[in-house]
Amino acid sequence: MKQNRSVETLSTLLRVAIGAECAERVNIEGVSWQAVYAMARKQGVLAVAFDGLTKLFEQDKAFAKAFPLSLKLQWINATCSIEQRYESSKAVCSELVDRWAEQNIKALCLKGLAFSTYYPQPNHRECGDFDCYLYDDYDKGNAIAKQLGAKVDDEWYKHSEIIYRKAMIENHRFIVAVRNGKKTKQLHNLLDNIARTEERKPIFDTRIEMPSAMFNALFMNHHSLTHFLSEGIRLRHILDWVLFLAKEQDNLDWERFYALCEEFDMRAFVECSTAVAIKVFNIEITNPKIVVESPYTERVLDSILNDDDAVFSQSVGKWRTRLMLVRNLFASKWKYEAFANTGIIAKFVSLAWGYFTHPEED
Numbered sequence: 607m608k609q610n611r612s613v614e615t616l617s618t619l620l621r622v623a624i625g626a627e628c629a630e631r632v633n634i635e636g637v638s639w640q641a642v643y644a645m646a647r648k649q650g651v652l653a654v655a656f657d658g659l660t661k662l663f664e665q666d667k668a669f670a671k672a673f674p675l676s677l678k679l680q681w682i683n684a685t686c687s688i689e690q691r692y693e694s695s696k697a698v699c700s701e702l703v704d705r706w707a708e709q710n711i712k713a714l715c716l717k718g719l720a721f722s723t724y725y726p727q728p729n730h731r732e733c734g735d736f737d738c739y740l741y742d743d744y745d746k747g748n749a750i751a752k753q754l755g756a757k758v759d760d761e762w763y764k765h766s767e768i769i770y771r772k773a774m775i776e777n778h779r780f781i782v783a784v785r786n787g788k789k790t791k792q793l794h795n796l797l798d799n800i801a802r803t804e805e806r807k808p809i810f811d812t813r814i815e816m817p818s819a820m821f822n823a824l825f826m827n828h829h830s831l832t833h834f835l836s837e838g839i840r841l842r843h844i845l846d847w848v849l850f851l852a853k854e855q856d857n858l859d860w861e862r863f864y865a866l867c868e869e870f871d872m873r874a875f876v877e878c879s880t881a882v883a884i885k886v887f888n889i890e891i892t893n894p895k896i897v898v899e900s901p902y903t904e905r906v907l908d909s910i911l912n913d914d915d916a917v918f919s920q921s922v923g924k925w926r927t928r929l930m931l932v933r934n935l936f937a938s939k940w941k942y943e944a945f946a947n948t949g950i951i952a953k954f955v956s957l958a959w960g961y962f963t964h965p966e967e968d
Contacts, residue, residue, distance in 0.1 A: 613911055629658075629664070650840045650841065651732075656685045657730060711740055713815060714817055718731075738777060738814070744766075756768050819857050823858060827879065830879065838913045844882050845887070851883065874900070881903040885903060
């Protein structure tokens with residue numbers, strides 16, 4: 607796949623930001639920085655890309671002075687907004703977790719805040735809702751949130767939606783969507799067991815629990831694969847995996863991990879994510895147990911960079927969302943053939959059955 611100059615430059619900025627490439631080696635001639643900015647925003651890596659750009663500014667003062675001032679200010683403002691949302695959400699969610707802790711409720715973080723701990727600047731990872739798992743205290747957690755004045759929507763089967771001081775918290779009854787079939791029920795049970803039995807630690811200075819490396823590796827890739835099949839993924843998903851690998855590649859039981867990926871139909875996707883990570887971010891893999899090649903690398907990277915298949919971020923209503931998911935399903939036949947142990951017809955029947963029998967899942 608031939609990448610355009612904007613994609614190449616964005617990839618370079620991200621490598622510089624995470625320390626995988628030196629700033630002085632970067633070729634900045636003829637770059638459309640407005641196009642790079644737009645690509646970084648679409649890919650969910652705007653603040654991290656600005657970290658790389660800042661290093662280029664420090665390396666080349668003439669370049670920093672010549673860079674379009676209006677775009678520089680726009681990028682700074684966008685980065686500051688990402689930082690402020692992150693810090694505000696962390697503070698509010700930590701406060702709620704403290705109230706839960708007073709009632710002996712433990713809160714395990716799923717994705718966002720947990721994944722941000724792998725980043726050089728955690729508050730530059732774009733985070734949305736705060737997803738948590740309260741083990742056996744799902745209902746109790748909802749009740750306490752209501753007592754604190756939060757708005758709680760507990761009509762969803764997988765999680766409740768709590769709006770507390772303007773922050774959105776998803777309190778998970780189930781870690782994954784168990785109504786998707788027998789294997790997802792088994793995956794929930796596995797992750798629940800890992801969460802209860804493997805080492806957990808506080809995230810930063812909060813009482814929010816950080817899952818183990820095995821939990822994060824499995825959940826991160828299941829979450830990315832689910833999105834890839836339904837609406838595609840972006841470079842942010844790959845960057846999460848890159849930074850996880852950079853920190854945890856020697857701390858994970860890879861034989862066990864790959865065996866579990868095989869069991870839950872994730873192995874091909876995991877191998878491809880690693881191959882994409884190496885191609886885009888030039889990450890150094892030193893552990894020989896990690897598979898670093900995939901026959902789908904170019905096609906998946908092309909999908910990440912060029913597909914326009916986002917659904918859940920569009921806010922278009924329930925039935926429009928359903929139609930978009932069905933459209934993506936039939937447009938993504940190759941994804942199911944490569945990465946899922948099911949065909950698109952079987953998946954379509956499953957979706958249709960869910961829409962009519964469990965409308966509260968939407």
